[in-house]
Amino acid sequence: MFGIDTNTLILVALVTMAVAALVWAVLFNTISNERNQERRVKSIKRNDGDRSTKLAAEARLADAQKRRQSTQASLKELEEQTKAKNPNKKGIKDQMRQAGMNGDMKKFAMFSIITAIVTSILAFVASGNLMLTGAMLFIGGFGMPRWYVARARKRRMNAFLEEFPNAVDVITRGIKAGLPLNDTIGIIATEAKEPVRTEFRKILETQKMGIPMTEAIQKLYKNVPLTEANFFGIVIAIQQSAGGNLSEALGNLSKVLRDRKKMKAKIIAMASEAKASAGIIGILPPAVMCLIYLSTPDYIMLLFTTTTGNLILIGAVFWMSVGIMVMKQMINFDF
Numbered sequence: 001m002f003g004i005d006t007n008t009l010i011l012v013a014l015v016t017m018a019v020a021a022l023v024w025a026v027l028f029n030t031i032s033n034e035r036n037q038e039r040r041v042k043s044i045k046r047n048d049g050d051r052s053t054k055l056a057a058e059a060r061l062a063d064a065q066k067r068r069q070s071t072q073a074s075l076k077e078l079e080e081q082t083k084a085k086n087p088n089k090k091g092i093k094d095q096m097r098q099a100g101m102n103g104d105m106k107k108f109a110m111f112s113i114i115t116a117i118v119t120s121i122l123a124f125v126a127s128g129n130l131m132l133t134g135a136m137l138f139i140g141g142f143g144m145p146r147w148y149v150a151r152a153r154k155r156r157m158n159a160f161l162e163e164f165p166n167a168v169d170v171i172t173r174g175i176k177a178g179l180p181l182n183d184t185i186g187i188i189a190t191e192a193k194e195p196v197r198t199e200f201r202k203i204l205e206t207q208k209m210g211i212p213m214t215e216a217i218q219k220l221y222k223n224v225p226l227t228e229a230n231f232f233g234i235v236i237a238i239q240q241s242a243g244g245n246l247s248e249a250l251g252n253l254s255k256v257l258r259d260r261k262k263m264k265a266k267i268i269a270m271a272s273e274a275k276a277s278a279g280i281i282g283i284l285p286p287a288v289m290c291l292i293y294l295s296t297p298d299y300i301m302l303l304f305t306t307t308t309g310n311l312i313l314i315g316a317v318f319w320m321s322v323g324i325m326v327m328k329q330m331i332n333f334d335f
Helices: 006-084 092-098 105-127 130-176 181-191 196-208 213-218 227-242 246-295 307-331
Strands: none
Touching: 092 105, 092 130, 105 130, 130 181, 130 196, 130 227, 130 246, 130 307, 181 196, 196 213, 213 227, 227 246, 246 307
């Protein structure tokens, strides 16, 4: 084969294989040690990477847990302060201030006296019944003035809820643009609609007296006892104590406020039919009484001219009032 003897080729091949085996036997330990060393180095690097990653994750979890505990402590403290200073349990003077009035009790007492005198005179002229006159004197002196204050307070709270989400949006955009919180509140205090403008002006005036911003904002809930105002104070307090992105927190708060507003409008729309039915049921007895008076006045006047009729009339008014209050509780949804 190729002019070379076959035995010679076999001999050369055997010698080559023997030399290769000898070389492998000599260098095997060195190669094996190098491979083991490389494998150990890779394993150590991988373990170090896993360990550093684990340590970083543990540090992030510890930081998140610390911030969570701080936030929970702040929320608990704010909740205790809110319970201790519940503005909904205040007297008529605080309710007048929440309604936008100056809280002058002398003017309120004068208004109550005038209302009592006018209503009692009208009742006496219309019926000539002293019992009915006394009842109208009590209603005019104690019921109607407080009803007027409660109605004005509710109207002011609704106006505040209508404008408050827009004010929070303005504060959020101002903070994103780089303005400090005081300047954004100053913008609301000068350019927002009433009553938001007045309440934020009170925050600035309170802060100028040396009170910290957090406490000044928390006083907003005292003047405007709404859950939305309490949310705003809690967000500012948590950001001041635990840190975080204030613009993002206020942006989320604005979304929550608008969602609550939509939910309230949806509830009002769903309860409108029940309110209409309750109104018809409540107005039906007085309407029937007026129709009977127009057709047969002598028949209905027995309720006003006799003692038995007066007792029946008082009982009817009492139970009608109870029924109206029950229907009001059934159709008024709080959330």
